[in-house]
Amino acid sequence: MTTTQTADHSDVRATNLAAVLSYLRANAPCSRAAIAAGTGLNKATVTSLVGDLIDRRLVRETQQTQNHVGRPATLLVLDGSAFAAIGLDVSARGLTVAAFDSAGGQLLRWHRAAPAADAAPAKMVAAIAALARRAVTTVRNSGRQVLGLTVGIPGLVSTDGSVVVAAGLGWHDVRLKADLIQALGNPPYPVMVDNDGNLGALAEHRYGPHAGAEDLIHLTGDTGIGAGVICDGRPLRGHLGYVGEVGHIQVIPGGPVCGCGRRGCLEAVAGIPAILDRVSPIGDEPDPDMEARLHELVRRAEADDPDVTKVLQEVGSHLGQGIAVLVNVLNPGLVVLGGSYATLAPWLAGPIDKELRERSIAPDAGGCLVTASTFGPDATAIGAVARSLDRLDAGRLPTL
Amino acid sequence: MTTTQTADHSDVRATNLAAVLSYLRANAPCSRAAIAAGTGLNKATVTSLVGDLIDRRLVRETQQTQNHVGRPATLLVLDGSAFAAIGLDVSARGLTVAAFDSAGGQLLRWHRAAPAADAAPAKMVAAIAALARRAVTTVRNSGRQVLGLTVGIPGLVSTDGSVVVAAGLGWHDVRLKADLIQALGNPPYPVMVDNDGNLGALAEHRYGPHAGAEDLIHLTGDTGIGAGVICDGRPLRGHLGYVGEVGHIQVIPGGPVCGCGRRGCLEAVAGIPAILDRVSPIGDEPDPDMEARLHELVRRAEADDPDVTKVLQEVGSHLGQGIAVLVNVLNPGLVVLGGSYATLAPWLAGPIDKELRERSIAPDAGGCLVTASTFGPDATAIGAVARSLDRLDAGRLPTL
Structure with missing residues (x-):
């Protein structure tokens, strides 16, 4: 028998931060009052949550005003200046990497030919790590912190991030997540490996x-x-x-x-x-x-x-x-x-x-x-980005 | 875009009531201290939640004491004296009805031959309603309130409780839930219709x-x-x-x-x-x-x-x-x-x-x-009972 999870007030706050972020993602620019109306949260709670999100540089105020009727309200938009997520797709077509800032703005999208189909997995892992490292450097040079790196693989990926089998790549039992973490020198951001189909679904669910x-x-x-x-x-x-x-x-x-x-x-x-x-x-x-x-x-x-x-x-x-x-x-x-x-x-x-x-x-x-x-050939890479942003929208906020 | 759900403090309470009930279902008899240790909730919270559950007659104290070491603690058990759920299975084998009290004790389990396979759905619905009515009467005569009636059907059941098709019963587009609610005279308890496979899975998940x-x-x-x-x-x-x-x-x-x-x-x-x-x-x-x-x-x-x-x-x-x-x-x-x-x-x-x-x-x-x-042939009926009890364990508590 599994134990049913309990909740405390920090769960309530995480849930409500997530609701405000999701509302803004769909509706920004908008006012605090609009967020309160749209989420059902009371205005004082929204003010407190928005303050928290502004402190974490996930949301910012804008001078822009809403229509011209009544008192001008300060509007809120997502702030993409502090954080970005990286997604990388590995397929028989090659390697694709994309990075989006936390406001959904695209920072980079690169395509590279893959090593030859009969190359050893180690060579492919090295190519993946090299491309990821370049993307991380580019994101950091833009002044942003990396929220996460997710790699999509056309095959069975176990919950520990190992590739059990990817027939099209000729892979069996490749400890991709562990190898990548090592190749990237134990990075401070989470590294995730997922099946390409799963990531394609996330891309459609978030951006389609x-x-x-x-x-x-x-x-x-x-x-x-x-x-x-x-x-x-x-x-x-x-x-x-x-x-x-x-x-x-x-x-x-x-x-x-x-x-x-x-x-x-x-x-x-x-x-x-x-x-x-x-x-x-x-x-x-x-x-x-x-x-x-x-x-x-x-x-x-x-x-x-x-x-x-x-x-x-x-x-x-x-x-x-x-x-x-x-x-x-x-x-x-x-x-x-x-x-x-x-x-x-x-x-x-x-x-x-x-x-x-x-x-x-x-x-x-x-x-x-x-x-x-x-999405064309970029669905997996976009879904890989979405996976890190989904964590954000679930209320798991980064610290600056 | 769907709106992300927000949470408030009553959700926290419902979640935690559910956690206490689930813990008791798996571990009773046990003390308040054991519940606190097992759920991770603090003792004052557990005391308040247990008080609420005792008031609603879902939990009761027992004189029984835990082992013989140290100070005897008052133990808690589930109270089945106030509520019961009814599950009814419709299949080519006949009709089966079961009722369990909220502590998981069986109150009744009856089997009836079904009307002939070529009987009109209306005749079958009348037979289902008659059997349900008898079960409701028996539960009420035992002094218990009915938490819910769930009927399992071997076929496609739409979200509004209509049977779209049940080939083995020869049914097409039977508005079973609506017809049953009418036949039972708009009862105060929820009436649900579900697919037999779904209910079998619930039976295994809860009692298997x-x-x-x-x-x-x-x-x-x-x-x-x-x-x-x-x-x-x-x-x-x-x-x-x-x-x-x-x-x-x-x-x-x-x-x-x-x-x-x-x-x-x-x-x-x-x-x-x-x-x-x-x-x-x-x-x-x-x-x-x-x-x-x-x-x-x-x-x-x-x-x-x-x-x-x-x-x-x-x-x-x-x-x-x-x-x-x-x-x-x-x-x-x-x-x-x-x-x-x-x-x-x-x-x-x-x-x-x-x-x-x-x-x-x-x-x-x-x-x-x-x-x-x-479970033998009773899996669907037991799963139908479990469906109402699952609502209880999800924190949707009845009022007395």
Whole structure:
């Protein structure tokens, strides 16, 4: 039996600081009175909480005044001058790093080619650490303190930040968090490692066009197919942190061999590498430039090349099968096609929708809308930033 | 964007009342000092909270003393004399009603044959209301106030308590909650309707041998196959309340026709009615006594009848396929085989485990243990009781 958590008055304060920050994130610039009205907190409490947030340089007053009726009120905005979060995405496409200040302003976004696919994990970890170090330096040179560094990986990440398996990277049991902390010299900010699907879901939940959706799944397939799940308003993690591993659900019994050794996995028939291999086989020489091959694929699809559109139609059906499983099990209100699936959405959406409707037991697919991500290839990096900012918005405030 | 919830001091009190009640539920009899030590609350707070709970007749002092060393302390136990919760299970096996007092003592447990399978829903609703009314009368005659009535249904239940579809009962769009409230004459206690899988999961989470497990799935298949999901410590509901509908995941493309009209659904190959139809076909005359057929099936399995053990082996493999999907998507630490699957577990467990290990992408099936429920056919009714008691333990206390 687990012990039920108790609460004290500092929890109340953290909860209410979080409410004020979230309100400002959605509505700034606004007055203390507007915050009180919007959050249901009384004005004296809001004044005290805002004072605290100003002291911590997370909020600042602005001279700007609200409309021109009545007495001008001093307005509040988020202050991004003191803190920033860093997110880093590791995929077969390369490394992407992004940093946003605590007000949501972008400080940097860089892309680097990854070491060759057959490079040892240690080489990749060194490349990740080098890129992270450069981003940290840039953030600090801007006068900001680093709130956190989160790294997204296309694979199983255990709760201690180790990568159990990332088939697309050829990784097994890489102690990424521990190695990174060492490579960065025990930094004062938290270092986190998370699954790319989970981070994509956080990006959609915080910044996407359907931000705040309570039941949302983000599906990505650039390396291995993975889903990030937000259910009843919270990101799901599961017993060991492995929620959302849909890539190895069997969709074609006896189908093509998958990287995992099984047959007919969703990943083997509908992952982006599998699609590219079917449409533009590259022989024995692995071509690292996935981007160029994808570009060519889209060009041919736009020209209605039947060899391409037929494959995309089939892939859409298989993805629809996989999404139908997610819909039956998790009843999301929204499924977001992320990564390169977003690019291919014009050809995938129709067959996905057809399968989804046929295979969902709930009428109208349980109210599920399927949509394409608007983040392009940066969703994971943005979600990684969001993870550190989510800690902030949950009331875990930094000290200056 | 949703507004983040704020907290006030009454939330703190509700949270702490809940912590004291939960501690007592697990550890009573115990002293105020033990509660303070176990919950981390200070003694003055515990004294005040316990006073409140005694006033509401949820806790009482007892003359019993703790061991014989030192000064005797007055001990506290849960008081079940003032309140009780009622749970009612509707399935193809019949109607089961249970009532437990707020201290967890059983007041009644009755089983009734259901109206014939082809009876109109209205007739079934009348039977449910009649049985509920009798249980309410019995609880009230014992001097207790009813905390809530929860009804479990093997089907899709929308958040407003309507049954969207329950194929095994032949129901479509039955406004069960509204109809029951009317039939019971607008009762003063809350009436809730929930999916049987969800309630089975609550029963395991509160009373099962692995009570308190944070990531648990309860699988039942007596009418339609359904799963109740507890993930990260919370029951999942989803966008419209349809989480856990695994019965119509396709396991055999082009397989046998399912009640839903699709082919090869898990329910059509591994549901209890499908198993019975394969092993002991009953011709054109539907036999309402599922219990007797199941008993005969077990007798033959125990006698190693190869016609039966071969079918159970196949069914176990298919269930393993379905459970592997749940494990890949939700990473549970525990899957509980409920209802009649628990009875058949000696024959199903081996093949389930084999498929699960082969099909899970996480090593060692993500740490998942598969076990049989110990509740027998009463899991849903017990879970329905637990749902009302969970409200109590969440700090929503009744007034006398």
